[in-house]
Amino acid sequence: MTPPCVILVEPQLDQNIGKVARAMLNFGLTDLRLVRPQTEWHNETARRLSAGAESVLENARAFDDLMAASFDLHHLYATTARPRDMIKEVLSPREVAPRIYEDIQTRGERVGLLFGPERCGLENQDIALSKAVITVPLNPEFSSLNLAQAVVLVAYEYFQAQVSAVPDAAAPTPTLDEDPPATKEELQGFLGQLDQELEKSGYFRAAHRRAMMTQSLHNMFSRMDYTSQEVRTLRGVVAALVNPNGIYSRPKRKRGE
Amino acid sequence: MTPPCVILVEPQLDQNIGKVARAMLNFGLTDLRLVRPQTEWHNETARRLSAGAESVLENARAFDDLMAASFDLHHLYATTARPRDMIKEVLSPREVAPRIYEDIQTRGERVGLLFGPERCGLENQDIALSKAVITVPLNPEFSSLNLAQAVVLVAYEYFQAQVSAVPDAAAPTPTLDEDPPATKEELQGFLGQLDQELEKSGYFRAAHRRAMMTQSLHNMFSRMDYTSQEVRTLRGVVAALVNPNGIYSRPKRKRGE
Numbered sequence: 001m002t003p004p005c006v007i008l009v010e011p012q013l014d015q016n017i018g019k020v021a022r023a024m025l026n027f028g029l030t031d032l033r034l035v036r037p038q039t040e041w042h043n044e045t046a047r048r049l050s051a052g053a054e055s056v057l058e059n060a061r062a063f064d065d066l067m068a069a070s071f072d073l074h075h076l077y078a079t080t081a082r083p084r085d086m087i088k089e090v091l092s093p094r095e096v097a098p099r100i101y102e103d104i105q106t107r108g109e110r111v112g113l114l115f116g117p118e119r120c121g122l123e124n125q126d127i128a129l130s131k132a133v134i135t136v137p138l139n140p141e142f143s144s145l146n147l148a149q150a151v152v153l154v155a156y157e158y159f160q161a162q163v164s165a166v167p168d169a170a171a172p173t174p175t176l177d178e179d180p181p182a183t184k185e186e187l188q189g190f191l192g193q194l195d196q197e198l199e200k201s202g203y204f205r206a207a208h209r210r211a212m213m214t215q216s217l218h219n220m221f222s223r224m225d226y227t228s229q230e231v232r233t234l235r236g237v238v239a240a241l242v243n244p245n246g247i248y249s250r251p252k253r254k255r256g257e
Numbered sequence: 258m259t260p261p262c263v264i265l266v267e268p269q270l271d272q273n274i275g276k277v278a279r280a281m282l283n284f285g286l287t288d289l290r291l292v293r294p295q296t297e298w299h300n301e302t303a304r305r306l307s308a309g310a311e312s313v314l315e316n317a318r319a320f321d322d323l324m325a326a327s328f329d330l331h332h333l334y335a336t337t338a339r340p341r342d343m344i345k346e347v348l349s350p351r352e353v354a355p356r357i358y359e360d361i362q363t364r365g366e367r368v369g370l371l372f373g374p375e376r377c378g379l380e381n382q383d384i385a386l387s388k389a390v391i392t393v394p395l396n397p398e399f400s401s402l403n404l405a406q407a408v409v410l411v412a413y414e415y416f417q418a419q420v421s422a423v424p425d426a427a428a429p430t431p432t433l434d435e436d437p438p439a440t441k442e443e444l445q446g447f448l449g450q451l452d453q454e455l456e457k458s459g460y461f462r463a464a465h466r467r468a469m470m471t472q473s474l475h476n477m478f479s480r481m482d483y484t485s486q487e488v489r490t491l492r493g494v495v496a497a498l499v500n501p502n503g504i505y506s507r508p509k510r511k512r513g514e
Contacts, residue, residue, distance in 0.1 A: 023406070026399060027395065052399065142309065148406075237451070241460075244458035
């Protein structure tokens with residue numbers, strides 16, 4: 001299974017090639033191909049802007065035309081900013097990503113993502129070689145995505161499609177190992193303490209308000225998922241407030257914590 | 258209905274502020290806020306790199322701290338590259354976008370997207386004020402997203418959520434009914450009061466524990482959606498606890514409530 005390659009047609013600026021390499025590697029893409037590059041890409045500027053993705057630059061290959069650059073691929077998808085006068089399906093990065101993943105994953109096909117020159121975008125003849133057009137949905141009143149940002153978005157969507165297809169690859173859910181969630185018992189211990197201290201302080205003032213105000217406080221503190229430690233902190237806060245500068249008793253930690 | 262604002266904490270490079278403005282406007286975001294900017298953003302470099310999004314730069318506002326920058330917002334979401342040792346929900350841009358859209362569209366709330374300095378990312382104290390953390394899923398072997406690219410991806414996902422939400426004529430008009438959500442200003446008023454009272458009570462005991470404990474409390478209270486009334490209740494609770502049987506001053510309700 002080979003992730004898609006990125007094909008830049010006539011890239012004009014070395015810095016953009018560096019930025020594209022960086023964008024690619026962030027999302028696990030490593031195969032960069034250049035069609036008639038108008039600049040160097042092994043120089044210091046490109047390397048610096050790759051921010052550590054030099055391997056992508058080093059392995060990049062240049063070709064004379066798109067035919068040569070795409071010789072081993074099964075599908076090309078052409079990224080364009082503007083609609084073209086061409087009968088070709090137009091997809092957003094979000095729509096195209098699962099299709100590309102499917103091409104690659106289930107059929108073992110190889111896919112190229114095609115991006116045009118910075119100033120003018122792809123020529124129709126290159127788009128014509130593509131299976132479909134990718135267009136990023138943008139603010140209709142201000143559409144000004146640069147080359148590297150277009151690569152970021154398309155590569156990101158591919159990576160997302162991959163991550164969501166392979167549950168294990170998804171970011172791990174943060175665990176509360178060190179800091180287990182509070183049990184209701186712990187929370188109620190805190191709420192009991194709070195009620196008691198508020199009662200002593202005269203907070204409720206009239207008996208008939210007590211039930212309503214207590215309920216409102218319980219509701220507030222029960223909506224949230226606290227950890228055990230946080231509930232202990234809340235208890236410490238209440239104890240400190242009612243007993244300033246005192247040696248207030250700190251709630252004991254349970255064994256094993 | 259106000260789209261999210263973007264808050265950059267201590268941005269270091271003028272060019273990045275320009276690129277962020279461009280990224281924002283591509284996806285219809287216009288409210289840029291800068292916390293302690295370390296560079297100019299009205300200069301030629303920033304303007305050039307905004308690629309036409311000068312209006313975003315011109316309307317950008319600078320603040321001394323995150324508290325001031327977020328005074329009118331209801332929710333902050335903090336973008337971080339690395340997992341932090343903090344109990345806070347971690348969401349991908351894709352997961353968070355529909356939630357933010359929902360906050361804004363159906364409840365008329367105001368949301369800030371928080372991004373840290375280029376070199377080091379956000380400080381835990383700023384993350385602590387946020388509702389949840391946004392982390393972009395990246396290649397685990399090469400994770401190197403720059404500031405503007407992070408903004409591109411989060412703004413893109415918000416735009417996607419907006420585009421894919423089919424406008425529904427039957428949808429209720431967003432109303433802030435009897436019990437509107439608390440703004441950050443209100444929450445910060447409570448947190449300031451709590452800090453002050455805990456300081457007086459000797460809760461922090463040693464100066465070096467103060468920052469850590471304050472952060473932990475801010476984190477705990479910022480994770481949740483309180484209503485204005487609930488924040489007033491919390492203030493009343495603290496006032497009652499420190500001044501038992503006293504005629505503690507009740508925070509004033511705003512006119513019209």
